[in-house]
Amino acid sequence: MARTRFGVLMPAAPSPHVLLRHVRRAFGRRVVFDDLCCEFPRGNITVIAGGSGSGKSTLLRLVGGLIRPDAGEVLVDGRDVARLRESGLAEVRQGLGMLFQNGALLDSLSVFANVAFPLREHSDLSEREIAEVVHESLRHVGLADVDALLPGQLSGGMRKRVALARAIVRRPSLLLVDEPFSGLDPISALRIERLLVQLRGEGGLTLLVVSHDPPSTLRMAAHLVALVGGRAVQGPPRTLLGHADPRVRALLGEAIDPALVAAEEER
Amino acid sequence: MPGLLGELGFRCTRFLADLGQLGVFSWAVARALLRPPPRIREGLSELYKQGVLSVSIIVVAGLAVGMVLGLQGYSILSRFGAADALGSMVGLSLLRELGPVLTALLVTGRAGSATTAEIGTMVATEQLDGLRMMSVDPVHYVIAPRALGLMAVMPLLSALFITCGIFGGWLVGTGLMGLDSGRYLSSLQANTDFRDDVVGSFVKAAIFGVIVALVSTWRGYRAEPTSAGVSAATTSTVVSASLSILLGDYMITALWGL
Numbered sequence: 001m002a003r004t005r006f007g008v009l010m011p012a013a014p015s016p017h018v019l020l021r022h023v024r025r026a027f028g029r030r031v032v033f034d035d036l037c038c039e040f041p042r043g044n045i046t047v048i049a050g051g052s053g054s055g056k057s058t059l060l061r062l063v064g065g066l067i068r069p070d071a072g073e074v075l076v077d078g079r080d081v082a083r084l085r086e087s088g089l090a091e092v093r094q095g096l097g098m099l100f101q102n103g104a105l106l107d108s109l110s111v112f113a114n115v116a117f118p119l120r121e122h123s124d125l126s127e128r129e130i131a132e133v134v135h136e137s138l139r140h141v142g143l144a145d146v147d148a149l150l151p152g153q154l155s156g157g158m159r160k161r162v163a164l165a166r167a168i169v170r171r172p173s174l175l176l177v178d179e180p181f182s183g184l185d186p187i188s189a190l191r192i193e194r195l196l197v198q199l200r201g202e203g204g205l206t207l208l209v210v211s212h213d214p215p216s217t218l219r220m221a222a223h224l225v226a227l228v229g230g231r232a233v234q235g236p237p238r239t240l241l242g243h244a245d246p247r248v249r250a251l252l253g254e255a256i257d258p259a260l261v262a263a264e265e266e267r
Numbered sequence: 268m269p270g271l272l273g274e275l276g277f278r279c280t281r282f283l284a285d286l287g288q289l290g291v292f293s294w295a296v297a298r299a300l301l302r303p304p305p306r307i308r309e310g311l312s313e314l315y316k317q318g319v320l321s322v323s324i325i326v327v328a329g330l331a332v333g334m335v336l337g338l339q340g341y342s343i344l345s346r347f348g349a350a351d352a353l354g355s356m357v358g359l360s361l362l363r364e365l366g367p368v369l370t371a372l373l374v375t376g377r378a379g380s381a382t383t384a385e386i387g388t389m390v391a392t393e394q395l396d397g398l399r400m401m402s403v404d405p406v407h408y409v410i411a412p413r414a415l416g417l418m419a420v421m422p423l424l425s426a427l428f429i430t431c432g433i434f435g436g437w438l439v440g441t442g443l444m445g446l447d448s449g450r451y452l453s454s455l456q457a458n459t460d461f462r463d464d465v466v467g468s469f470v471k472a473a474i475f476g477v478i479v480a481l482v483s484t485w486r487g488y489r490a491e492p493t494s495a496g497v498s499a500a501t502t503s504t505v506v507s508a509s510l511s512i513l514l515g516d517y518m519i520t521a522l523w524g525l
Contacts, residue, residue, distance in 0.1 A: 066396055090402040097400070104397030107389075118401045 333435025386487025421476030
C-alpha cells in the first residue's frame with residue numbers, strides 16, 4: 001500500500017520485475033540501443049518484438065548480465081546487473097533461467113545430466129532427489145524416456161523442451177526465452193507456446209520472450225516491447241495494434257506497406 | 268606511407284592487447300585450477316581424450332623418428348669410426364630436442380586443435396553462455412580441466428616418444444646394421460646425465476605443455492561464434508602454438524642449456 005499526498009492509502013502499483021533506464025549499447029560503431037527505456041511487469045509474459053538486428057537478443061543478454069551496457073541501468077528485482085561483479089551476478093542468476101535459441105545444451109552430457117546440471121552444481125540434494133526433480137521437470141515439458149539420449153540425438157523441438165526443462169528445474173522467478181519458435185514446425189511451436197503460458201499460470205513466473213510470430217504474440221503476451229529504431233514502444237499488444245507508427249503495427253502482423261520497406265532499406 | 272604506418276600501429280596495438288588478454292586469461296585459468304570444487308570427472312575425461320587417444324600416434328612417430336636416427340646416425344658415425352656411439356647419439360638427440368619438440372608439435376596437431384575446435388563450438392552454440400546463466404564459471408568447468416589435461420599429458424607423452432625412439436634406434440642399429448646391443452645401451456647409459464638430460468627433457472616438455480594448453484584454450488575461448496570463426500581459431504592454434512614451441516625451444520636451450 002502507498003499513501004497519497006492526501007494521506008489516503010492506495011494499493012501500490014506492482015514494481016516491474018525488470019526495468020531498463022536510458023540504456024546505451026553499441027557494438028563497434030553500430031549503435032543498437034541509444035537511450036532505451038522499457039519495463040517488464042512481474043508475473044506476466046512480455047514479448048519483445050523487432051526487426052532483424054533491432055537488438056532483441058541483445059536486450060535479453062543485457063538482462064541476463066551476459067553483456068553490459070555502455071551506459072544506463074538494467075534493474076532486475078531492483079538490482080542493477082550492469083554494475084554487479086561476477087559474484088553478485090551469480091546471485092541474481094540463481095533466480096533466473098534462460099532458454100537459448102538453440103537450447104545451448106551441453107552436448108557431451110545426456111539429457112538427464114543436462115537437466116540435473118544446475119541442481120548438482122548448486123544444491124545439496126541427493127542423487128535420488130535430483131532424479132525425482134529432473135523427471136518432474138521433464139514430465140512438465142512433456143518428455144519421458146529420454147534420459148540417456150544425447151542432445152545431438154534429439155529433434156529441434158525436443159531439444160528446446162529439454163532446454164526449457166533445464167531452465168525451470170530450479171524454479172526461477174524470471175525466465176528469459178530467446179526465439180522459442182524459430183526452426184520449429186507449427187505443432188511443436190504451439191506446444192512450446194502452451195508450455196510458456198502454463199508456466200506463467202502455475203508459478204507467477206515472469207517471462208521475457210523474444211518472438212517474431214505475431215499470432216502467438218497476440219495470444220500469449222500481456223505486454224509487448226517493440227524495438228523500433230533503437231527505442232522501445234511498449235504496452236498491451238492489442239492497444240499497440242492501433243499505434244501510429246506503421247513499423248509497430250507491422251510487428252503485430254499488419255500487412256506491410258512496400259513504401260515502409262523501402263524507407264527502412266534506405267535508413 | 269601514413270596508411271602503412273597506421274596499419275602497423277594498429278597491428279602492434281592489437282598484438283599487445285591480445286597479449287594482455289592472454290595474460291589475464293592465464294591468471295583466470297590458474298585461479299580456476301586451484302578453486303574448489305575440483306573437476307575430477309572432467310579432468311579424467313580430458314586426460315583420456317588428450318593423453319590415451321594420442322598414444323598410438325606418439326608410439327608410431329617415436330619409432331619412426333628413432334629408426335631414421337638409427338639409420339642416419341650409423342651412416343654418419345661410421346665415417347668417423349664411432350658407430351659404437353649410436354646409442355648416445357640417438358638417446359641424447361631425442362632427450363634434449365626431438366622428443367619434447369616433436370611430441371609438442373604432434374599434440375598440438377591432434378589434441379590442441381581438437382580442444383580449440385571443441386571450445387569454439389561451445390562458444391558458437393552458446394553453451395558457455397548457458398553455463399554463465401546457470402552461475403557456473405566456464406573457465407572453471409570447461410577451460411581449466413582441458414588446460415590441465417594438456418599440461419599433464421605432455422611430459423608423459425614426451426617420455427613415451429623418447430622411449431619408442433630409443434627402441435627404434437636400437438632396432439635399426441642392432442637388427443639392420445649389426446651393432447652390438449650391449450654397446451648401444453652402454454653408450455646411451457654412459458653419456459646421459461640424469462639432471463641435465465632427463466630432468467631437462469621433462470622440464471622442456473612441461474613448458475611446451477603450458478604453451479599448448481594456453482594457446483589452444485585461449486583461441487577456442489575467443490573464437491568468433493561462427494563456423495568460419497571456429498575454423499580460423501583452430502588453424503590459428505596450430506600455427507601459433509607450433510611457432511611458439513619452436514621459438515620457445517630456442518630460448519630455453521639458449522638461456523638454460525636444456
